[in-house]
Amino acid sequence: MRNKFLILGPLFISLMAGQLTAQSPSKSQLVPLCELQTKVAQGEHRTVRVEGVYLAGLEGQYLMTMGCSGRSTEIEFALTSHRLWSRLVQMSNKTNARKHAAGDSDAVLVVFQGEFYGPRVPDPKLPETIRRNYHPGWDHNNVSMTKLVVHAIQSVEPLPADHFCAPLKSAPQQWPCFQNPAQEGIRRIQPAECVPTAKPRAA
Numbered sequence: 383m384r385n386k387f388l389i390l391g392p393l394f395i396s397l398m399a400g401q402l403t404a405q406s407p408s409k410s411q412l413v414p415l416c417e418l419q420t421k422v423a424q425g426e427h428r429t430v431r432v433e434g435v436y437l438a439g440l441e442g443q444y445l446m447t448m449g450c451s452g453r454s455t456e457i458e459f460a461l462t463s464h465r466l467w468s469r470l471v472q473m474s475n476k477t478n479a480r481k482h483a484a485g486d487s488d489a490v491l492v493v494f495q496g497e498f499y500g501p502r503v504p505d506p507k508l509p510e511t512i513r514r515n516y517h518p519g520w521d522h523n524n525v526s527m528t529k530l531v532v533h534a535i536q537s538v539e540p541l542p543a544d545h546f547c548a549p550l551k552s553a554p555q556q557w558p559c560f561q562n563p564a565q566e567g568i569r570r571i572q573p574a575e576c577v578p579t580a581k582p583r584a585a
Contacts, residue, residue, distance in 0.1 A: 416450035422500035493537035
């Protein structure tokens, strides 16, 4: 009996460790999006699990959060699984589907897992004086200084009406969390300017 335990004991521990390792990517701790947007260094990237408010459009796809108004993260999809993809598409286009017209997308509360990239490194071929003052964004509007390449969609939920990032009833076209500090300080940006509606695009 003791010999059996000596043989099976390490085997059981090994199997459990392997199971925990296999589960760890999807069960890893959520990293605050605002922390990533402010602390991930230029040229740095990290594998993360993050929650945020998702907005999609023809010109870009963005993730934003409370506490970091004036910052947004460009979203790129390189999914290893299409679980919840249809739900994300449906929920982000709910208003447009009802109206049978294109317009501003619906904001959705999501949890994404993927690779988070800090600010881009300027082209080394540029003169030093230009590189020191040039801060290229990840999107063509030069709004997002950070980018998230999404490998897995882990949660998709409606954005609560009382959420800090939800548009005000008195100003439904303004999104408190989505601002472009490069244009007129911290002026609020209309979704039509930066986030025309479109279905999310998979890579």
